[in-house]
Amino acid sequence: MDDWLKDSVEVEASWVTVDLAIFTIRDDRLMVLLIERGVEPFLGRPALPGGYVQKNETLRDGALRELWEEAGIDGGRLHLEQLGAYGDPQRDPRGRVVTIAYLALGPDLPAPVGGTDARRAYWASVSQLMAEAKGLAFDHLAILSDALEEVRRKIEYTAAATAFCGESFTLSELRTVYEVIWGEGLDPSNFRRKVLNTVGFVESTGERWHPPTGRPAGLYRRGSAWLLSPPLLRGTGNGA
Template sequence: MDEWLKHSTEVEASWVTADLTIFTVREGQLMVLLVERGVEPFLGRPALPGGYIQKDETLREGALRELWEEAGIDGRRLHLEQLGAYGEPRRDPRGRVVTIAYLALGPDLPAPVGGTDAERAYWAPVAQLQSDAQALAFDHAEILSDALEEVRTKLEYTAVATAFCGDSFTLSELRKVYEVIWGQVLDPSNFRRKVLNTPGFVQPTGEQRLPPTGRPAALYRRGTAWLLSPPLLRGGQQS
C-alpha cells in the first residue's frame, strides 16, 4: 500500500471525543453528572457525558454541545476547563478514540435531562463510585479520579471553591464545599480566619442571611483574586 494512502487511512480511523466531569454539591455531598448509555458499546452502563467532536467545532464547542444534548445543561454558565487527553489504544472498543476530558463545576445544579445517545442523566455521589473501578464505562473511572484530585488541589491554591457557591454565600457554606470535597471536617474559626486573611479571596456584600435559628450570617461574594496567597492547604497549615 502506498505510504501516503496508508497514513491517510490510519488518520481516518481515529476519532476525537470530549468527555465531561461535572461536579456540584447537592444534599451535602459531592455529586458527579452521569448518563446511562442508550447505545453500544456499554449499553445501559453509566458513563460521563460526552461524544464525538464534529469537524466544524472547536473542542470546547463540542464539549458544550454534548453537555446540552445529553443532559440539558448549559455549560456556558459553569466553570469549565480542560483536564487532559486520554488516548490509550484500547480505551474504546469501536476503534482508536482519543478523548479530551473537561472539568466543570457549578452550584447546586438542576436535575439533568437525558437525550441523544443517553437513556437518562442523573447525579451520583462521587463517594459511591470511588470504590469500584469498573463502575463506569470506558476509562471514565480514571478520568473521574483525575478530575477529583484536580479539584481537591485547586481548592488549596485557587478560589475555585466559589464556583460551587451562588452569587452570594456565607463562610459556612464555603467551608462546607471544602469539607465535602476534601472529606475532612474543618474548624470553623480557623477557616474563617484563613479565608478573611487571604487577600482577594472573598468580598463582603454588606448583606446578611437570616437562618431558621441562630444569628444572622454575613454574605460574601467571590473576590478579585484567583490564586490564593497564602494557600489553604489540606493539612491545615498555610505556607
C-alpha cells in the same frame, strides 16, 4: 504503501471525542453527572456525558453541545476547563478514539434530563463511585479519579471553591465546600481567619443572611483574585 499515505490512513482511522466530569454539591455531598448509555458499546452502562466532536466545532463547543444534548444542562453557567487527553488504544472497542476530558464545576445544579443517545441522566455520589471502583463505561473511572484529584488540588491554590457557591454565600457554606471535597472537617474559626486574610479571595456584599434559628451571618461574593496566596492546604485539619 508510502509512509505519508500510511500516516494519512492512520489519521483517518482515529476519532476525537469529548467527555465531561461535572461536579456539584447537593445535600452536602459531592456529586458527578452521569448518563445511562442508550447505544452500544456499553449499552445500559453509566458513563460521563460526552460524544464525538463535529467537523466544524471547537473542542469546547463540542463539550457544551454534548452536555446540552445528553443532559439538558447549559454549560455556560459552569466553570469549564480542559482536564487532559486520554488515548489508550484499547479505551474504546469501536477503534482508536482519543478523548479530551473537561472538568466542570457548578453550584447545586438542577436535575438533568437525558437526551439523544443517553437513556437518562442523573447525579451520582462521587464517594460511592470511587469506593466501588467499577461500573463506568470506557475509561471513565480513570477520568473521574483524575478530575476528583484535580478539584481537590485546585481549591487549595485557587478560588475554584467559589464556583460551587451561589452569587452570594456565607463563610460556613464555603467551608462546607472544602469539607465535602477534601473529606475532612475544618476548624470554623481558623478557616474564617484564613479566608479573610487571603487578599482578593472573597469580599463582603454588605448584607447578612438571617437563618430561621441562630445568629445572622455575613454574606460574601468571590473576590478579584484567582490564585490564593497563601494557599489553603488540605490535611492540616484546620484549613490553615
